[in-house]
Amino acid sequence: MATADIKSCYIGPEISDEQFIPEHIFFFLAKGFVEGYDGHNKYSLHSGDYCLLRKNNLARYAKQKENDQFEKVVVVFDEPFLKDFQSKHAFNTGPSYTEGTFVFFEKSDLVPNFILSLASYYQKDGKIAKSFSDVKREELLLILLQLDPGLANVLFDFSTPQKIDLKAFMLQHYRFNVSLDRLAFLTGRSLSTFKREFKQLFKDTPSHWIQQMRLQEAFFQIRQKKRKPTEVYLDLGFEDLSHFSFAFKKKFGVAPSKVGINH
Incomplete structure (x- = not known):
């Protein structure tokens, strides 16, 4: 996949750079290499790879540049946005269908094509205007739910963590x-x-x-x-x-x- 027109981009509310994930985060790696860890398993991402990091989990990642470059696209699906999305679209919810912080998807042209479509929305500061960011977040979420309908069980579960060992x-x-x-x-x-x-x-x-x-x-x-x-x-x-x-x-x-x- 060509990544020449992709720049590092952050869409959605700002989230502090800590190892606790307070909201669901979509991560697309345009250039570079990432090794993630969630306390259970290690995960590797190469250029063109993407995943969802689930909220209310711990995770960290180490990054390496590729040809002296590291570029990523981060999209945050916060709870207010997800509740608004849910009110517009009919998705059944149920128990979370998978364990682990990192959720990967089958490769599809839909995702890289979406990422490339962001190029025309970049402002000089590398961000996307609020008037467009919610529309693009909704578009991406529809793509992800098409790739994995069971993801609705994770995204629209607004409960807090239960008492564990x-x-x-x-x-x-x-x-x-x-x-x-x-x-x-x-x-x-x-x-x-x-x-x-x-x-x-x-x-x-x-x-x-x-x-x-x-x-x-x-x-x-x-x-x-x-x-x-x-x-x-x-x-x-x-x-x-x-x-x-x-x-x-x-x-x-x-x-x-x-x-x-x-x-």
Whole structure:
């Protein structure tokens, strides 16, 4: 597929750049390579690939440029938009039909042709005017529902997360850098209930337990898997290499760069 006329574009309400997904997000990769992770599986996207990221999940991705370029189109399907769409179109809803954060579709010319159609709507700032963005979002949503009618079960489910197994969730997601409020919400608990049950279960506070789990995993990755500190600290939820190195040395008595030399 030719991508020469595609520019990076963001359609829909602004969403903070965090690892919690508050709304359904359609992601089209025009140029580059992306490796995504949702706590369960890793997913790879190449130029021309596309997927939907489901709301109320955790996810992160690492990107690589292609010929020194990285271009994507991101379309956010927020709840008010989806409710308005649902009022115009008849789609039956039911239980979510799949697990996981990333939903992929069978390849179809409909999607890349839609992406190419956006070129004439770009403004100088690389965005699309509000008067056109809702129309284009509706067009894309109709395409996706045609490709996968069962997607209606996911998109039009406006319920909040139900109470789930706290231990299993935390062991699977401690690497994600999100607030305790988000973690409580995703496990179907209030913040106070989350903290109380966490303390009863792990005999520790959430913040301290999360850091210790990350440091233990870092030690394993560096010593056993022979990975470099610069390769692991972001994967484990540390935003800053110097902070990671300080916390690591405080816990293990040795800098992460020195692990394996005398240990």
